[in-house]
Amino acid sequence: MPALTYREAGRQAVIAEMRLDQSVWCLGEDLGRGGVFGQYAGLEAEFGTDRICSAPISEAAIMGAAVGAAMAGARPIVEMRFADFALCAVDELVNQAAKARYMFGGQSKVPLTVREPMGMWRSSAAQHSQSLEAWYAHIPGLVVAAPATAQDNYTLLRSSIRIDDPVVYMEHKHLWDFEGEVDEGAADFEYGPEQFGKAHVMQEGDACTIVAWSAQVHVAMEAAKTLAADGVHVEVINLRTLWPWDEAAVARSIAKTGRLIVTHEAVGVGGFGGEIVATMAEKHFDKLQRPPLRLTAPRIPISYAPGLENQVRVTADQLVAGVMQLR
Amino acid sequence: MPALTYREAGRQAVIAEMRLDQSVWCLGEDLGRGGVFGQYAGLEAEFGTDRICSAPISEAAIMGAAVGAAMAGARPIVEMRFADFALCAVDELVNQAAKARYMFGGQSKVPLTVREPMGMWRSSAAQHSQSLEAWYAHIPGLVVAAPATAQDNYTLLRSSIRIDDPVVYMEHKHLWDFEGEVDEGAADFEYGPEQFGKAHVMQEGDACTIVAWSAQVHVAMEAAKTLAADGVHVEVINLRTLWPWDEAAVARSIAKTGRLIVTHEAVGVGGFGGEIVATMAEKHFDKLQRPPLRLTAPRIPISYAPGLENQVRVTADQLVAGVMQLR
Amino acid sequence: MNQANLDTARLRERRRLMLRIRAFEEAAIRAADNKLVLGAIHPSVGQEAVAAGVCAPLRKDDLLLSTHRGHGHTLAKGADARAMMRELFGREGGNCGGKGGSMHIADFDVGMLGANGVVGANINIAAGAAHAIKLRGGDQITVCIFGDGAVNRGPFLEGLNWAAAFKLPVLFVCEDNGYASTTKSSAVTGGGDLCARAEALGVPTESVDGNDVMAVEETALRLGAAIRAGTGPRFFHARTYRLLGHTSVDPAKYRPDGEADGKWADDPIQRAADLLTSAGVSEAELTADANAAETEMQAAYDDAAGAPWPSVRSAYDDVQDVGAVPAPQGL
Amino acid sequence: MNQANLDTARLRERRRLMLRIRAFEEAAIRAADNKLVLGAIHPSVGQEAVAAGVCAPLRKDDLLLSTHRGHGHTLAKGADARAMMRELFGREGGNCGGKGGSMHIADFDVGMLGANGVVGANINIAAGAAHAIKLRGGDQITVCIFGDGAVNRGPFLEGLNWAAAFKLPVLFVCEDNGYASTTKSSAVTGGGDLCARAEALGVPTESVDGNDVMAVEETALRLGAAIRAGTGPRFFHARTYRLLGHTSVDPAKYRPDGEADGKWADDPIQRAADLLTSAGVSEAELTADANAAETEMQAAYDDAAGAPWPSVRSAYDDVQDVGAVPAPQGL
Ligand SMILES: Cc1ncc(C[n+]2csc(CCOP(=O)(O)OP(=O)(O)O)c2C)c(N)n1
Ligand SMILES: Cc1ncc(C[n+]2csc(CCOP(=O)(O)OP(=O)(O)O)c2C)c(N)n1
């Protein structure tokens, strides 16, 4: 299996689906030049300017047009550049894309993949760093993915493009250059809806369950390594998708560990960690031998200066301390 | 104390603050005609068309202009008509209003009250019925209020107008005609920030704690009455505000009851109930004698037909059953 | 049949359609008064010529997007009145299974991709539908109807610019009835010339008397042909008047005294009738047409009133494929 | 001092300002290359005449809103270069305490209410700031600068319409450098005539050579006076060119070969120098001005590089009054 970057894995996923299905179509700003992070490099040359559509700065039009195109038979891949800019197109995503199928009584689906690069990227400050995955998980009609690895980005992106629902697909900006082995040869059905929503256990262990997604998975793995050196073996679950999310995998794990930490880069208050903790407390109360714990960002905006920015990061050290606290 | 409707209490709150402070200013569509729910009736006659600004259909401009005006010394009251339409102005609220003070290092505050009438109102369907309070609670910089009673609407709205932060002020459309006694004579400091964020215990009890806000408080009270007839006395907490929210009041109550139900009209997944349950599970695990329980809407859009619409309502009967389940 | 006969026949047909729209909405208003329709109803009484002139001549595979005031457009595009009435009543057999109601009326089978509860939201969606047509190489056109209030929202600029930049087959129709809810649009619309707004975005325009159904149709056909020929989007400004209130319960007291009364003289249905009378169509024929419309829509009303409610389980259908929540057990 | 002298003096002053802006940004780029500035830097090299001509003549109590490419505007409004440089370095004493960086540069003390990381977002905000002025009865004006890419976002329509509808004291300045990031704006801008867009929204316009600092200033003053007199908003289209890449790390390979080279001949600073030379200002004086700017900005660089980091605790300050979360204990 080749080692690809997270960026390249995403690029290959788009290429594969565009080759298979003429109705797949990318639209976003500066795509002709490869997109702002190079994740569309070379696509215009292969697929032409019709299918790789370089858009005006009009997030509302990009999203809205994609909704209309999806209802008229296309399968758009929308590029929002930074998840923060998608806030210029919330009506289009939440009031339109997410609800059209339902409101119209099933007359039309809205197959749409909305790529929203999210998360902190050194010194990008408050308007270019947000992680708002919890918002989208809250909205009926939407599917939400947050890939952590190159393989995730390949598999989940191919699946998302195939899924007939609007998928909010949140790549993490800090991961573009992360490398990992990618199995591109898996059978087609691997990319179908059936496989979607399954967590990956990145590391098995019995001392504590750590649930994470997106870039925070790597922080959790770092903590796990540190802890393992001390003989404490935690189980790290890469959730991969937030809606649907793999409740069974988390429940299975805490049945074993009796301890639950959920960690994410997003603000803790109203973050998706609350959903996971609450669900486990409601349905698997008896399995929890210790109070569950969220390790998440404080409810403050993200700063520009590195030292201030770091205040919203949950570090591996903090995870280690959290695990020890629950022992 | 006079009995006022929830609508009238809000109207009186605006009038009181506008009389006290020349910089308070209302902007929104159709305000000159009293607003779409009559909550601005007569204000144009008293305050003139400058201070009661009837706006074009431009939610982004309404919100954006309010942000600019707030930074330039005014205290805008923004009317969004339906909370759903505020989704046309999310950049303005979340990227601008919420972050300006922080991003600019405290050079300016953004005193802003954004009224977003929310919730189900018979057969308004998916684009006119949403309850998205959890979204705003997740955003650093924002304050979130969700009044349940006429007194709440008077006190919290006056306070919100005085607070120097952007406040998302979510009245419930179903409550406009609800009447309640309103003490308008309270001393000025009652409306200051200090009093903000305190829950009201609507009914004391020891069998179970039910936390609710907005219209769902009345459903909880109905359930409490039914239960009381059977000798089961639940404690009903009207949270009133979601950020800040009164963690201490909930903790105090579950120390007594050992049982926690959080109920809201919003979708359960990613709803604010998860935050409350998770917080109690993390910090007050030992107080919970039973698993906590959320009684909330399923993750489906809201329908037009009454029978389908009712599927997303959490009824008093369901609350009664929830309480009995935890006994 | 000579040209005059042909035009008379067509005009009579269009009047029949306008009568059907009027009768449909009058029935809907009665139903709302009788608490059989529970959601808001936005009648287009007085504006039927736009619906009839723009939408009736479209091909079935052309696409249409509409507004909260969309019954007329939907009927004119060929949707079934009974299914629509059932939708307004929230009953089984409604176009949207009772999930949408009046503000989300849609009939994808006839290319009607939906009314919209968010003012202006259909503009970008329409541009995208047209984009999909263009990508496929189809020769359909997309028609997008919106009100004069929508021109002050961002999508007006973004959607028209998008359509112009990518030369898309879309006809933007502004149904200008002078009011946005209780507000006179002119009071909050800078510049005031809506055609100038569209022209500045690179979209050629035309403005017509929107109560003259044949003028509307002639213009719509001409613009539609140009669009179908691949010359990019057009903007059609149709000047009309909303004879009733914003919703069926709005007495519209905010209008200057007498304004509406004066406008009834301009009622597009009456204007069509007057022309038909001059062309020799008898009073009896005109009355018969009106009665037929009434009868059809009263039947639709009765049908809807007697129709069953949708199965409560269906509330859980058509949310999404992946991650759909199941209906509760026992439902 | 006669008129010619006066103009020469003013031109020299404006050139000094442009030199300061250029030197500031060159220092910032060096700092970015040296990993001392970590966030993105969007240089306005080649566009300084817009900043100098529009912002320098403003009153201190006039308000200004800017974009991601806002260093020049901010300096020209009177902000302190050292505080700005510290902000770019993320250090204590930066205008925003290190919280904002280049894209959120602001100095409320001189009426500069902020750059913005969201394209076009400042347009509605500026309309609102002007609205507040009007409500108070003040005679300040608000200036809002944005790029040619911003004209395709909704706020362009919504904000200009708002300002026109309420006759607000705001000058909208489109700094048209031909590009939006890597995209040539003309490729995605319907109609193409930006003044026509503004006129259609009811905002009178003027278009000028944005590299001619005195023409810019003359126009800005004239429009500003009309606005201050209460006649409502104006739109100012300043044609210029972005001589460098979109950000300091963008080699701008997407531009046609030679395009940028040709444009250096049009460098507004050089043009000012040529005029000053013809007016008799000596080479030595011109060089001295350039050196002074360099020296000032190198000093700002050195100051910033040596400045302390902001206290980590401050990350928890200025979030909000009500519901602020405390800094962790021991921080
Ligand atoms: C974004 C948004 N803002 C406000 C509303 C509330 N609203 C519904 S219809 C309407 C007036 C629309 O006026 P216009 O576009 O002229 O259409 P008309 O009602 O005259 O047909 C308003 C303000 C809405 N539905 N969507
Ligand atoms: C809403 C939004 N979309 C996209 C971006 C990314 N972006 C930053 S600058 C820029 C180009 C802006 O072009 P223009 O307005 O012409 O200003 P210029 O950079 O030329 O000064 C883009 C697309 C953004 N910041 N905000």
Ligand SMILES: [Mg+2]
């Ligand atoms: Mg109208």
Ligand SMILES: [Mg+2]
């Ligand atoms: Mg530009």
